[in-house]
Amino acid sequence: MSTLTLSAGEALAPARRNKPLLDRLEPRSRVLAAIAVAVAVIACRTLPAAAATLLPAMALALLAGLRPGPTLRRLAALEGFMILTLLSLPFTMGGPVLFSLGGLHWGAEGTWRAALILTKSSAIALSLLALLGTLELPELGHALARLGLPARFVALFVLSTRYVEVLRGELARLRLAMRARGFRPRASLHCWRSLGHLLGMLVVGSLERAERVHAAMRLRGFDGRLHLLDEHRAGLLDWGFAAALAATFALLALLDMA
Amino acid sequence: MTTSPLFQLDGVHFAYESERPVLAGADFVLHATEKVALVGANGAGKTTLFHLMVGLVLPQAGRVIAFGAECRREADFHPVRARTGLLFQDSDDQLFCPTVVEDVAFGPLNQGCSRAQARNLATEALDLVGLSGFEDRVTHKLSGGQKRLVALATILAMKPQVLLLDEPTNGLDRDARARLLRVLDGLPQALVMISHDDDALAALTRRRVTLENGRLSG
Numbered sequence A: 001m002s003t004l005t006l007s008a009g010e011a012l013a014p015a016r017r018n019k020p021l022l023d024r025l026e027p028r029s030r031v032l033a034a035i036a037v038a039v040a041v042i043a044c045r046t047l048p049a050a051a052a053t054l055l056p057a058m059a060l061a062l063l064a065g066l067r068p069g070p071t072l073r074r075l076a077a078l079e080g081f082m083i084l085t086l087l088s089l090p091f092t093m094g095g096p097v098l099f100s101l102g103g104l105h106w107g108a109e110g111t112w113r114a115a116l117i118l119t120k121s122s123a124i125a126l127s128l129l130a131l132l133g134t135l136e137l138p139e140l141g142h143a144l145a146r147l148g149l150p151a152r153f154v155a156l157f158v159l160s161t162r163y164v165e166v167l168r169g170e171l172a173r174l175r176l177a178m179r180a181r182g183f184r185p186r187a188s189l190h191c192w193r194s195l196g197h198l199l200g201m202l203v204v205g206s207l208e209r210a211e212r213v214h215a216a217m218r219l220r221g222f223d224g225r226l227h228l229l230d231e232h233r234a235g236l237l238d239w240g241f242a243a244a245l246a247a248t249f250a251l252l253a254l255l256d257m258a
Numbered sequence B: 001m002t003t004s005p006l007f008q009l010d011g012v013h014f015a016y017e018s019e020r021p022v023l024a025g026a027d028f029v030l031h032a033t034e035k036v037a038l039v040g041a042n043g044a045g046k047t048t049l050f051h052l053m054v055g056l057v058l059p060q061a062g063r064v065i066a067f068g069a070e071c072r073r074e075a076d077f078h079p080v081r082a083r084t085g086l087l088f089q090d091s092d093d094q095l096f097c098p099t100v101v102e103d104v105a106f107g108p109l110n111q112g113c114s115r116a117q118a119r120n121l122a123t124e125a126l127d128l129v130g131l132s133g134f135e136d137r138v139t140h141k142l143s144g145g146q147k148r149l150v151a152l153a154t155i156l157a158m159k160p161q162v163l164l165l166d167e168p169t170n171g172l173d174r175d176a177r178a179r180l181l182r183v184l185d186g187l188p189q190a191l192v193m194i195s196h197d198d199d200a201l202a203a204l205t206r207r208r209v210t211l212e213n214g215r216l217s218g
Helices: A002-006 A027-043 A047-052 A054-063 A068-092 A108-131 A137-146 A151-180 A189-219 A236-257 B046-053 B074-083 B100-110 B115-128 B144-156 B174-185 B198-204
Strands: A097-101 A104-107 B007-014 B023-030 B035-039 B061-066 B084-087 B162-166 B190-194 B207-212 B215-217
Touching: A027 A054, A027 A108, A027 A137, A027 A236, A047 A054, A047 A108, A047 A236, A054 A108, A068 A104, A068 A108, A097 A108, A104 A108, A137 A151, A151 A189, A189 B084, B007 B046, B023 B046, B023 B215, B035 B046, B035 B198, B046 B061, B046 B162, B046 B190, B074 B084, B084 B144, B100 B115, B100 B144, B115 B144, B144 B174, B174 B198, B190 B198
Parallel strands: B035 B190, B035 B207, B084 B162, B162 B190
Antiparallel strands: A097 A104, B007 B023, B007 B061, B207 B215
């Protein structure tokens, strides 16, 4: 998940040539599908079933028209987070010893568990990148609103997506102004204090901007409810996609029980 | 139409910090179809005066009478805001929706219009400022001049009777400024304009009031 949010600002609008199949789905369907896929993958208890979930995940990536390079890089970033856990599991979980290294014993139980975690997280991450990563953030916000999430949360989300760029610009301007006066990051008290001032200015500036934005919204009659302009309907494609997903889940369940 | 003024401020006092009052007994009257220039030094309280007129801040003394009714509380100002369009100095403060059409339709939707009505009003307002076809553009990717025009459209979509313009030409290049002035010149509404752009004031306004030491004169 963290790779998804970290890269949200810039990378969420990949080239959309000829609209891949997933892009033609209603945004709500994609959110629901993402939740369903995540739950289904987590529910798998056996390694073959967990490994098999990689197939539908890859199919989703293809249907979303994800480019292999950036996608693999993001997956690698996610796995990088977990590498320590994954490597320590075989040494700590016990079970039959596969081989010994000095005084350390590499156990079968931990190996199996690490493989399970690795396959499941990759399958979930890949599916989320395909289903949600290609969705424009405002669309995602609207989909969440339509799914009945509290208006306050949705407003917060949509406003954040709008003002992240403005904030980034403000930060860039302040940093440029600092560099123009010869500021170089160093491990000195002066440097830490200056960075503190920078952060403080950013927070104060954002707070004031938030007040102005809220004032502007109140002037146009905002009363806490966000009315949406666009209308979406689930079509044949959405139901077909749901049916295909359900069939895949059934197969996975069979495989998991076998 | 009655002949009572659109806005009347009587002896208005306001201070953010009590030792430094921004407005100290300011009187101001705006009649229908009037075009007024509001000038004064930086920090004289021009923007605060606008905020008082639409109830974003409340006076500590004095009266604000808008469209014939005295306004004392937040709720009193709700109908005033629907009839008064305030254009902010920084359009980024005013445009908060992802796309242009959503932003322009935001006011009408809040006023209870259906989606179709709101969309029509938005299209109409965009036509009025010369931005037809900009509906699905992403707001934060527009140029400064386009943002200002979209911000104006968000206000016009609510069909206001009064426009309060806070330094509308500030930060615009020559073409964008000329374009904005052309649009503003064609609007029938009563208007109060804060600006340091004397040519723009001369082109758009007939009367000039000066804010100095917390009072208005002129």
